[in-house]
Amino acid sequence: MALIQSITDAITPAIDAAGLFLEDVHMASPGNRRVVTVVVDGNVNLNLDEVASITKEISAILDLAEFMGETPFTLEVSSPGVDRPLVLPRHWQKNMDRLVRSVMVNGEVVTGRVTAVHDESVCVMVEGKSPKKVELPYIEIKRAQVEIEFNRKGDDL
Secondary structure (H helix, E strand, O other): OHHHHHHHHHHHHHHHHOOOEEEEEEEEOOOOOEEEEEEEEOOOOOOHHHHHHHHHHHHHHHHHOHHHOOOOEEEEEEOOOOOOOOOOHHHHHHOOOOEEEEEEOOOOEEEEEEEEEOOOEEEEEEOOOOOEEEEEEHHHEEEEEEOOOOOOOOOOO
16 A cells, blocks of 8 residues: 555646546556556546546656566556546536436435536436436435436437
């Protein structure tokens, strides 16, 4: 864990300077090398050029870092997948107008479209016979993620 914290501390300023967010750092050690995986995100979906650019910066930092030692490593940098849990308000904001499924602490499941994001809660429009807006306090959400929609009504084909 100390190595992951050292990596996090070293790369965070470059990621912040690029206007991105560090979502996760994890490491695996198959055989006699390491695989360092860094997950970054932005306020909008990242394109390949942005991922390539931050990968170069992170690689340069880790190549010079003494704490990496002599063990060879492979660096993998990616953005979070669609299955990423929605935890922070910025995760919800990025998914404005998307359909999300929220499992509440009390076991209730609320599926609705994100309509507003606040510091302490999120509003979703629950569709059905009588659509209604529901305010979900983050503290009451056990787990939430985006629902995949292949043929959303109103989307251009």
